[in-house]
Amino acid sequence: MRIIDLRSDTVTVPDAAMRRCLAAAEVGDDVFGEDPTVLRLEALAAELTGKPKALFVTSGTQGNLVALLTHCARGEAALVGRDSHIHYYEGGGLAVLGGIMPYALDDSTGIPSPEAVEAQFLPANVHYAPRRLLCLENTHNRCGGLAVPPERFLAVTAAARNGGLSLHLDGARLFNACTRWAVAPTAYTAAVDSVQICLSKGLGAPAGSLLCGAAEFVNTARHWRKRLGGGLRQAGILAAAGLDALTRNRERLGQDHENAARLAQQLTAAGLRVEETPWRTNMVFFAPPADSVTAPTLVERCEAAGVRLLAMGPARLRAVLHLDVHAADVERAATVIAAALG
Numbered sequence: 001m002r003i004i005d006l007r008s009d010t011v012t013v014p015d016a017a018m019r020r021c022l023a024a025a026e027v028g029d030d031v032f033g034e035d036p037t038v039l040r041l042e043a044l045a046a047e048l049t050g051k052p053k054a055l056f057v058t059s060g061t062q063g064n065l066v067a068l069l070t071h072c073a074r075g076e077a078a079l080v081g082r083d084s085h086i087h088y089y090e091g092g093g094l095a096v097l098g099g100i101m102p103y104a105l106d107d108s109t110g111i112p113s114p115e116a117v118e119a120q121f122l123p124a125n126v127h128y129a130p131r132r133l134l135c136l137e138n139t140h141n142r143c144g145g146l147a148v149p150p151e152r153f154l155a156v157t158a159a160a161r162n163g164g165l166s167l168h169l170d171g172a173r174l175f176n177a178c179t180r181w182a183v184a185p186t187a188y189t190a191a192v193d194s195v196q197i198c199l200s201k202g203l204g205a206p207a208g209s210l211l212c213g214a215a216e217f218v219n220t221a222r223h224w225r226k227r228l229g230g231g232l233r234q235a236g237i238l239a240a241a242g243l244d245a246l247t248r249n250r251e252r253l254g255q256d257h258e259n260a261a262r263l264a265q266q267l268t269a270a271g272l273r274v275e276e277t278p279w280r281t282n283m284v285f286f287a288p289p290a291d292s293v294t295a296p297t298l299v300e301r302c303e304a305a306g307v308r309l310l311a312m313g314p315a316r317l318r319a320v321l322h323l324d325v326h327a328a329d330v331e332r333a334a335t336v337i338a339a340a341l342g
């Protein structure tokens, strides 16, 4: 039985063409700055995000952490979304390793409001940790895989700038947001100081992220990456997959969004309570009908029928569409989920 794995877009495996790129990669010692494939990948990421420089890091979590450590000193504060990946899913790394105080803002719509950011502008005073940074996430994973429209995004970044904050964007799925709103990455990245993009989500590479920003920022970030043990040697093997992912798999993200929309329709028709949003990308969040099964039970039953889902709580599930889920899989997944209710 073919397994349809909808838990995350991180589950994709490299296809034959990507494996050929890995095998053929020209490599050198990247800690000495001598890996030509890493240098090519960093140059491409910098170009795509409109930033002077980029740094190849092992994961999205490492990219965000390196960014926070570069922007903030011990005892300084970062404003983060309450449901953001940085706040909810990264082990408190900013506090544990950076001594950075997180202030969590309501981001249930996918982004904090300008007013919530402005409310954090406090006078210099010994009582307060100095607010240094605002972190945004786009698309916003936990809030529904939401692509924040550029005008909303820019209203918040403008408010943050007025208060003298620096800005970091967790753009693990930035290209999904760009696909949804048909804009270039710079529609978002021009307004922030740093952006982290993931290669191993919808783009389908096995590992790696890029942290992009000004030259001085990236030089300091490189120092932090080394301290965190993220200096890899012949990293071109991985970077080759990243280059392939960025060139071959960006254009097709729209197919995942179409599949997500179809899955949402079919689940709604089957009586599941789908979280509706005009900002949807490649994720569908839903709940079983009231007074029916719990989310963990539904996960268990679907697993037995070859469809993997993620329970996000007792009554919330997530299905993520990606490279390894084909249009025909959507019908089968919806049928399996509907059958698992009864």
Ligand SMILES: Cc1ncc(COP(=O)(O)O)c(C=O)c1O
Residues within 6 Å of the ligand: 010, 058, 059, 060, 061, 062, 085, 086, 137, 139, 140, 141, 170, 172, 173, 198, 200, 209
């Ligand atoms: C929005 C967001 N940021 C960051 C990350 C972290 O990426 P990684 O798993 O590569 O550490 C994820 C992972 O799912 C994510 O969804």
